[in-house]
Amino acid sequence: AQTVTQSQPEMSVQEAETVTLSCTYDTSESDYYLFWYKQPPSRQMILVIRQEAYKQQNATENRFSVNFQKAAKSFSLKISDSQLGDAAMYFCAYRSVYTGGFKTIFGAGTRLFVKA
């Protein structure tokens, strides 16, 4: 069974600085999708960025980018020019393509604090 591990329960960053959130996963599959979701205090779950495992190029979305290391099974999220609105829980998630993909597995989350 696949697992997703986020080893940093909490992280803190100064406004305008850069922070990297770690995520590792365990799978025997060669093709899959990876996601980062953000959950601000409002409780809503928001997709931040996605990555297809067959793509070697790292995904970017404005200030958000990932470092996808397939061999190492690592999928870290980099937030550049951090803003106060980035303060939230961040969840790394894995979705298989082989078992129908009907189950997305989430890590335990990292709470990000942004200091003014």
Next chain:
Amino acid sequence: DTAVSQTPKYLVTQMGNDKSIKCEQNLGHDTMYWYKQDSKKFLKIMFSYNNKELIINETVPNRFSPKSPDKAHLNLHINSLELGDSAVYFCASSQDPRDSTTNSPLHFGNGTRLTVT
């Protein structure tokens, strides 16, 4: 326009009661889900439905009964509520994840905070 809407936002009830949470999506998605987020923020899938058909039942007690009258709706009924059922319940939808042309991210509702006293 709200993409995935679930009601109510908050639900406070006593042990032993029966309650329902409703979910509707207007994204035209084929697949809908229920996730449970516990007090430590851990998210775990409960059910997946595709075109009204149950695909995944992740060892959820049979006090929980999902119902999908059509592919735009997935409701969750809970019988004989227990203290341990207190959590935030998220409805979500996606395109059919078997469609290889899309990476089918989840679109979540705003969650229902259930408190059982």
